[in-house]
Amino acid sequence: MWRVDKFVIKGPHRLKGTIDAGGSKNAALPIMFATLLAEGRHSVRNVPRLADMEFSQRMLLHFGCPVEQRFHKSFGADWMVDATKITSSEAPYDYVRKMRASFFCMGPLLARTGRARVSLPGGCAIGARPIDLHLMALEKLGADIVQTNGYAEASCKGRLRGGKVIFPKVSVGATENALMAAVLAQGTSVIENAAREPEIQSLAKALRGMGAMISGEGTSTIEVQGVEKLRPMDFAIPPDRIEVATYLIGAQMSGGDVTVRGACADDMEVVLQMLEQTGAKVERGADYVRVIGSEKIRPVDAITAPFPGFPTDVQAQWITLMTQADGDSLVTETIFENRFMHVPELVRMGADLTISGSSVRIKGKRGTLHGAPVMATDLRASASLVLAACVADGESEIKRIYHLDRGYETMEHKLEALGAEVDRHVDS
Numbered sequence: 001m002w003r004v005d006k007f008v009i010k011g012p013h014r015l016k017g018t019i020d021a022g023g024s025k026n027a028a029l030p031i032m033f034a035t036l037l038a039e040g041r042h043s044v045r046n047v048p049r050l051a052d053m054e055f056s057q058r059m060l061l062h063f064g065c066p067v068e069q070r071f072h073k074s075f076g077a078d079w080m081v082d083a084t085k086i087t088s089s090e091a092p093y094d095y096v097r098k099m100r101a102s103f104f105c106m107g108p109l110l111a112r113t114g115r116a117r118v119s120l121p122g123g124c125a126i127g128a129r130p131i132d133l134h135l136m137a138l139e140k141l142g143a144d145i146v147q148t149n150g151y152a153e154a155s156c157k158g159r160l161r162g163g164k165v166i167f168p169k170v171s172v173g174a175t176e177n178a179l180m181a182a183v184l185a186q187g188t189s190v191i192e193n194a195a196r197e198p199e200i201q202s203l204a205k206a207l208r209g210m211g212a213m214i215s216g217e218g219t220s221t222i223e224v225q226g227v228e229k230l231r232p233m234d235f236a237i238p239p240d241r242i243e244v245a246t247y248l249i250g251a252q253m254s255g256g257d258v259t260v261r262g263a264c265a266d267d268m269e270v271v272l273q274m275l276e277q278t279g280a281k282v283e284r285g286a287d288y289v290r291v292i293g294s295e296k297i298r299p300v301d302a303i304t305a306p307f308p309g310f311p312t313d314v315q316a317q318w319i320t321l322m323t324q325a326d327g328d329s330l331v332t333e334t335i336f337e338n339r340f341m342h343v344p345e346l347v348r349m350g351a352d353l354t355i356s357g358s359s360v361r362i363k364g365k366r367g368t369l370h371g372a373p374v375m376a377t378d379l380r381a382s383a384s385l386v387l388a389a390c391v392a393d394g395e396s397e398i399k400r401i402y403h404l405d406r407g408y409e410t411m412e413h414k415l416e417a418l419g420a421e422v423d424r425h426v427d428s
């Protein structure tokens with residue numbers, strides 16, 4: 001059970017200073033399951049210290065793959081995953097229900113052992129989040145799949161076989177599962193309407209380092225020549241573009257000046273351009289990104305879309321920014337059906353927000369937020385409440401911070417380095 005912590009944050013503060021980007025959670029999770037594809041000891045560096053990563057470590061151990069962690073810096077860790085043998089091809093409900101990304105183990109388990117029995121993840125706070133596209137892709141690659149008692153059971157006689165997977169809608173996780181199944185299949189596979197996210201590109205790079213033959217990642221069409229065997233990876237996790245975007249939005253929202261070292265501007269160009277449209281000054285360094293906040297914030301509408309569009313994982317943070325803009329804006333969520341749970345909490349802090357269907361209308365005005373007790377509900381909603389509390393006038397209490405700990409490494413320390421007043425307390 002997660003410890004029930006809360007943040008107590010006093011505002012307003014301008015966020016100013018320099019912090020380091022952590023490794024990307026959404027890149028690291030599929031890459032951890034990709035280690036199941038090859039016998040031997042895999043080295044994965046710059047893994048963020050997050051609850052979700054600890055969870056994936058427990059899952060790897062459950063499959064028979066112990067992980068050693070080495071801590072060289074004040075953040076992150078290097079992992080050594082020993083995938084010499086797989087002793088279980090089953091991911092039980094108790095695991096998958098706590099982290100739906102566990103479902104990414106299905107493709108690699110099936111490709112390596114010829115079978116996988118994975119609990120259906122069920123929904124989560126932000127939506128139903130079905131896995132039909134994952135199962136369709138694996139069937140196209142030769143898997144026989146039955147769904148019984150809440151589990152998906154996949155099997156194949158011998159190797160999977162190359163095939164054509166055409167996704168009717170873009171899915172990051174289903175693209176990752178298909179990619180990890182195809183690399184050991186017999187023959188050529190083509191994945192059409194594939195997700196183009198940087199996390200797909202880093203997974204492909206990690207697999208290529210294991211000897212996989214992949215081309216086209218980052219475009220909508222990925223081609224894979226299956227191979228018989230792969231070797232262990234030696235790979236460094238790229239920076240977390242969503243974490244970086246969160247702090248840079250905080251810089252603009254508070255009229256501050258934040259530099260994030262290790263950030264990759266190319267992974268977040270649409271967010272940077274939109275920040276510039278609001279009036280921020282953006283510096284795109286070779287290995288950093290800096291945002292200098294403007295006194296006035298221009299309202300800029302946002303519509304979430306698959307990469308390279310505006311990321312759904314930045315939607316909540318953008319709404320918080322727009323509460324400080326001079327004028328009205330509209331934010332529309334097109335990916336998930338229930339991703340506005342931060343809205344009523346922001347209203348409790350004084351924001352003027354109106355939900356209509358899949359959009360939120362924001363009547364922005366700087367200085368309208370005041371401190372209040374609020375509740376975190378999901379990972380990115382929590383981040384948007386923390387940002388709001390940093391600029392709100394007075395003290396805020398944000399409960400259920402375990403949501404935040406899933407995707408933001410030591411957020412209170414990074415915010416303090418930027419001049420915010422944040423204390424973590426165990427919630428009595």
Ligand code: EPZ
Nearest residue numbers: 026101129130131132133134171172173174313335336379
């Ligand atoms: C990944 O989730 C990310 N998680 C999410 O980040 C992110 O919001 C999402 O991609 C979209 O970018 C990880 O990478 C661990 P999808 P994923 O499959 O793969 C529907 C965060 O905050 N769909 O691209 O689950 C689905 O319901 C998390 O870090 C199906 O219909 O997202 C959604 O509407 C939240 N059938 C849309 O596709 C399927 O089989 C996109 O989902 C799969 C998905």
